[in-house]
Amino acid sequence: MSFEIPTISYNGVIRQITVGKEPNCVTVGGESCYPFYLFEGAMPHLPRIAMEVYDAPPEDWPQAALEPFADVVHDPAAWAQKCVGSYGAEMIALQLASTDPNAQDTPAEKAVEVTKKVAAAINVPLIVWGSGNLEKDKEVLRMISERCAEETLLLGPVEEGSYKALGAASLAYQHTIAASTPIDVNLAKQLNILLGNLGVPDDRIIIDPTVGALGYGLEFCYSVMERDRMAALTQEDERLQFPIVCNLGKEVWKIKETRLSEEEAPLLGDPLKRGVLLEAMTALLFLLAGGDIVIMRHPDAIQLVRGLMNELMGEGV
């Protein structure tokens, strides 16, 4: 260039966090620049896409999302195997939705059992995600943490109200924690400080900023993630220098526009392609804002995002 490209002086680096156990672990993080700004820093690890598996057959999924898994929804282990075998999943995210007291209220023992089965069926790292019910998550995730000690899981969501119980468990059994706060830079930072004070090592924390779908609050999450990264990379904010996980599949596939048929909404085109693009675009925008792990649902959406991520890394499809 005949003029000097204005660069940014980064003074921080995102920590590298390894999830899962040898030899099937993956490392995320390590960025020394904004997402995909490879001309002025490095992204040593490509962001990862984790595929969702549910602990009970989903009842309210749109047809487009259900179809690829119709043969395995009754068996989480087979489901997980299909994700890895047929779709090349690099990580599995087991969503314990049925443990929610407002859903089936599946007992913690049962959740442990499912987790063990799924873990045994795959050779990629396992993320285990609670229902979001604070009290139940404390019980369920804590028991999983103890009884699946040999698995080295990524456990979430760990919130302000549950961090003591769950942080201690991570400490004792070497699991990684998804520290979850509602779309706020200061809250994210605060929870990471609390986890640090509890003694949770820095190489076992991943930030969950809480996300909303495209058209349903995405803009707030996008900006909070950008601000997280800005603080971590340019303002030496040491308590924000962690990778970010976005649990977005379940947000996208619950919005109305992933459910309408072509007859109901002729201007919205093909329901399958529409759902796939809504999910892929939500994921891609979060990757551009700083996501390191995105939890997704539809194989076609995953395929699209993977292709684009490779292009952004300059590696072609």
Add this chain to the structure above:
Amino acid sequence: MALTGIQIYKLLPKTNCGECGVPTCLAFAMNLAAGKAELSACPYVTEDAKAELTEASAPPIRVVEIGAGTKKLKIGGETVLFRHEKTFVNAPGIAVLVTDEMGNEEVAGRIDRFKRLEYERIGLTLRADLVAIKSVSGDAGRFEALISKAKNETDAGIILMTEDPCVMETGLKVCGDRRPLIYAATRENIEGMATLTKKYKCPLVVKGKDLDEVAELTKKLTDDGLKDLVIDSGARSIRNAFEDQIVVRRGAIQKKYRPLGFPTIVLPCEMTDDLMQETLIASVFVAKYGGIILLSDLQGHSLFPLLLARMNIYTDPQRPMATSPGIYEIGGPNEDSPVLVTCNFSLTYFIVSGEIEASRVPAWLLVADTEGLSVLTAWAAGKFVGDAVGISLKKCGIMEKVRHKKVIIPGYAAAISGDLEEELGDWEVMVGPRDAAHIPAYLKEWSA
């Protein structure tokens, strides 16, 4: 970037005559720097100083207008790198391509979808903005025919695509009055294109093989008096195009590097053959600084997500879009109609009122003041709680408008029902469905 008060002061007459309304030139300069005064208030600034000050106070990225009338599109004018620093102001124009090598049906289909695919959301109409017409054959007659068709059938902004100035002029004769965007001036045809641009007073795309060449060409054109330029960096790999967008934006904003101080055009239609992938690429450039995004085709399932992405990225991050609180009558309700309550986050209001309308059950909707927060967010922030919602219900006058004593609250706000009942006395609080999509079924069952 912008000049400081002291820098401005040096350019003023320094006579302290006071005619501008403040006692000294320095005070006036300070006001100018702070955007609190207009340069025209001083009758004595020299022409040279005026030119320098106007130049210095111009936005780092020029605002370029394409099209005429109500469908005029404004791009550029951005002042930040990240939306949370202020806001992104002029959303990228979305364009669809038609060429003179496409069959009639294909062209008609694209134009038809361009016109039809329109979505109401949060009180706004979301749609594509421009039709790009490309001469592939080089035949001026075919180009002319295609342009006439697009011009007659839509009132859209137009991009004319050919690197041959003669063919371009044929096109400009047809639609020059629409202020189309001329695509493109290159090193080879720059003189011809510059002449046309002046003659027809249209904006012009400058296409280089890289940004160095672009900067060289824009300099040449601005020296020649042309200002309404748009940049095509020439990159067609996603990686390079992404990088170029960032360099252009940073160059303009951080360095105020004038040769790159223009909006850009990106061409996902030349980056892949797959519409799904193409649309996803387009979303990258919605986030990262595209000024115009040219697509090969528009389908409902591809355009809708892209328009949502554009709306999300370009909303003002400083304040959520809010609806005025109060009672809304939907479908002509009477004294036996149901009463529903929601928050005043625009997105929520439009979703909920849309569903009530779809149910065809006339109803009263009370929009409570939650300062633009969604139901759950407002609940968590203590703004959609029993006493607050109760007070709004009592104050808004709805209690005199209906004979029954029932109010429906959002399913996600079930937790407030006890407090709300207490606040309302003899009213019954009914917990509605969580998802607004289930409101029609719920209302059809409802009885006073």
